Amino acid sequence: MNLREKYNIPNNAVITIAGTVGVGKSTITTALADALNFRTSFEKVDSNPYLDKFYADFARWSFHLQIYFLAERFKEQKRIFEYGGGFIQDRSIYEDTGIFAKMHYEKGNMDQIDYENYKSLFDAMVMTPYFPHPDLLIYLEGSLDDVLSRIKERGRPMEQQTPISYWEEMHGRYETWIDQFNACPVLRLNINDYDLMGNENSIEPIIERIGHHLQQTKHFQR
Numbered sequence: 001m002n003l004r005e006k007y008n009i010p011n012n013a014v015i016t017i018a019g020t021v022g023v024g025k026s027t028i029t030t031a032l033a034d035a036l037n038f039r040t041s042f043e044k045v046d047s048n049p050y051l052d053k054f055y056a057d058f059a060r061w062s063f064h065l066q067i068y069f070l071a072e073r074f075k076e077q078k079r080i081f082e083y084g085g086g087f088i089q090d091r092s093i094y095e096d097t098g099i100f101a102k103m104h105y106e107k108g109n110m111d112q113i114d115y116e117n118y119k120s121l122f123d124a125m126v127m128t129p130y131f132p133h134p135d136l137l138i139y140l141e142g143s144l145d146d147v148l149s150r151i152k153e154r155g156r157p158m159e160q161q162t163p164i165s166y167w168e169e170m171h172g173r174y175e176t177w178i179d180q181f182n183a184c185p186v187l188r189l190n191i192n193d194y195d196l197m198g199n200e201n202s203i204e205p206i207i208e209r210i211g212h213h214l215q216q217t218k219h220f221q222r
């Protein structure tokens with residue numbers, strides 16, 4: 001019996017991984033998809049035409065980047081729907097608006113008209129009964145110090161040049177955001193409670209928790 005069957009995880013489940021930059025979303029996305037034999041939906045960082053420009057000049061490129069991410073995530077959502085689920089998704093669409101767009105608007109990097117325009121597009125696309133919400137959002141939480149050392153270790157150039165205050169603010173915003181998030185069930189996972197690099201067996205307890213959580217939540221209606 002495989003791990004998916006062992007822990008009663010439906011083969012059409014859609015699980016999205018949320019958390020601040022560098023916390024370990026992509027790594028756990030791969031590990032969970034491998035263990036459950038699910039497909040993955042990743043953010044494409046290398047082919048993003050705005051990301052480098054955005055980090056060099058937030059005010060100039062914030063709106064463009066948000067529209068780009070919204071379109072990319074919506075296309076991914078459509079792909080997941082067309083396959084009929086069975087996906088692990090690296091970052092949720094909710095973080096784009098709840099964390100990034102909001103933060104850049106409040107910091108003055110996006111003007112009010114652009115922000116309202118973006119939000120109305122987001123609401124029309126996402127916050128409707130027609131948009132399938134994930135069955136579970138796994139929120140990865142870790143200390144700011146651990147996250148900063150992971151960002152450093154990964155070494156994406158544009159992130160190294162970004163002031164630590166940016167990551168600190170994002171880290172704080174994530175904590176506030178997750179406390180009021182209710183678009184789908186949430187499982188919180190502390191990054192110190194598993195070790196995907198050092199111990200390949202550490203994925204099984206996570207899958208066990210996912211199985212329990214999915215069974216407990218009444219939202220699972222596929």
Ligand SMILES: Nc1ncnc2c1ncn2[C@@H]1O[C@H](COP(=O)(O)OP(=O)(O)O)[C@@H](O)[C@H]1O
Pocket residue numbers: 019020021022023024025026027028150151153154194195196197
């Ligand atoms: N469980 C883990 N233990 C140790 N290092 C990790 C773990 N998960 C991720 N990392 C490392 O942290 C860095 C950021 O991870 P990544 O998965 O790319 O984060 P995210 O997708 O959230 O930005 C990478 O260098 C990765 O190898």
Ligand SMILES: Nc1ncnc2c1ncn2[C@H]1C[C@H](O)[C@@H](COP(=O)(O)O)O1
Pocket residue numbers: 019020021022025026043045051065066069091095096097100101159
């Ligand atoms: N919506 C977004 N706005 C601004 N920047 C974003 C958004 N979504 C992702 N990003 C950035 C943050 C990182 O530099 C890369 C990839 O994110 P990661 O958390 O490492 O997967 O894109």
